[in-house]
Amino acid sequence: MRVRARAACKLTTSVIAPNLELALRDVDDAVRKGADVVELRVDFLRDDAARGTLGDAIEALIKASPVPVIVTNRPTWEGGQDDGDESARLEALWRAHECGAAYVDCEALAAERFFAAKPATATLRNGKTKIILSSHNYDETPNDEILAEIHAKCVRLGADIVKMASVCNAVEDVARLEKLLRTKGREIETIVLGMSEHGQVSRLLAAKFGSFLTFGAIRRGEESAPGQPLLEELRDLYRVPTQTAATKVMGVIGNPIGHSKSPALHNPCLAAAGVDACYVPLLVKDIKTFLASPLFGSKDFVGFSVTIPHKEDALECCAEVDPVAKQIGAVNTLVRQPDGSLKGYNTDYVAAIEAIENAMEKKTGVAAAKSLAGKTVVVIGAGGAGKALAFGAKFKGANVVIANRSVERAQALADACGGVAVSLEDLASGSVVGDVLANSTSVGMQPNVEDTPTPASVLGGFSVVFDAVYTPLETRLLREAKASGCEIASGLDMFVGQAARQFELFTGKEAEVELMRDAVLSSIKR
Structure with a gap:
């Protein structure tokens, strides 16, 4: 088996504009926000399709884009917008190929029809265009065996790159996607994406896991798939471009978790301290199941903040508990020990009491x-x-x-x-x-x-x-x-105070408290 060299993960955004003019605007916006690649979703170009100028629009965007372009024309039967004639849909992809698109994305289920529709003038290995064969499952993430079978089929059908996207019904599903990358991704460039909030961590840690690319939305409300973060967040907050396989991971465990400002607080401090680590939100149903996962229970995941409703159950997951936390009966911090076990702490009580004491001093x-x-x-x-x-x-x-x-x-x-x-x-x-x-x-x-x-x-x-x-x-x-x-x-004082202590427990470094406070305030104002 040939083991390929690991390439840098590419930041990508989907352009879902209805016409060429708006698509070109979005390409410029995406590049400014850090996109290495843009995906043109041809199935969204309704205005150009109606005018009969779809092929010209594809060619114009490929030529105008300052970064490589993926051309995708997703049918409704695989979650896209194109409900028209299949031969016309595939013809648009071959037009993109002829125009020198860097990548053409075709569904694995349509791969045989796609290759059969190749124009006589097209050179399949033209040295420019790579074929992405993609598989989407909007119900679940299949088991390891099925994922491997789908991946092997894509390779067999002629993929240059394999894309696997599936809905994660629990965060533990991400472990199967990571395993697929770790094993099959060594043979051929592979993209894995966990859809839904449960699967978001697969996008945030795409570079660490070894995915060929990860998608971020240009603007809030314009996500092309469930669980997609913003492009700027991937670049600036989660620092995807600097992640490697050696990057350590910390995260906040909760349910719900979308409101949490912990990533906005910890990640800037990790960057400022020069720590090669990423702090991610983790939507967790059952903390015991989560921590027993081969991925999230590994030594790469060095620490967790714990929030509602898991603080009491988290205590039972610890091999060792700080005496004060044991007396309280709840932990909000889990720190991985050298032997892989977890030690629990409670940093809430000191921060909360300090905030109250300071207010009482002002009053009395x-x-x-x-x-x-x-x-x-x-x-x-x-x-x-x-x-x-x-x-x-x-x-x-x-x-x-x-x-x-x-x-x-x-x-x-x-x-x-x-x-x-x-x-x-x-x-x-x-x-x-x-x-x-x-x-x-x-x-x-x-x-x-x-x-x-x-x-x-x-x-x-x-x-x-x-x-x-x-x-x-x-x-x-x-x-x-x-x-x-x-x-x-305010709860802000407690939040920053407990997080500063967590940061010190996670990294062994002193936290920059004012940087934390400013980061949280900036995040809240956004």
């Missing part, structure tokens, strides 16, 4: 380190973040009250930390009094920004109100607390 004038001693802290929520807040407050000498939708869970946490349990109805009635109100739930997070965990009428009874939610920066809870005369503490 008492030094932050002593400002919670003897105070009553009412924590909304009894999940992982709630546990961190409750134990953190207790460590500082505060009296702790837990308010939760499930009184049973509130009581369990209260018993564990030596506090008192109440219902959310008790809190809403005004019968619960205290010095600090701390929301640890996701209530009020984008997109549900008008939700709030408790009525404004009770806020005036507290000196400080803290909200762990940081998108938006000022939640309805904080807005109403400020109007009630409370000192407020």
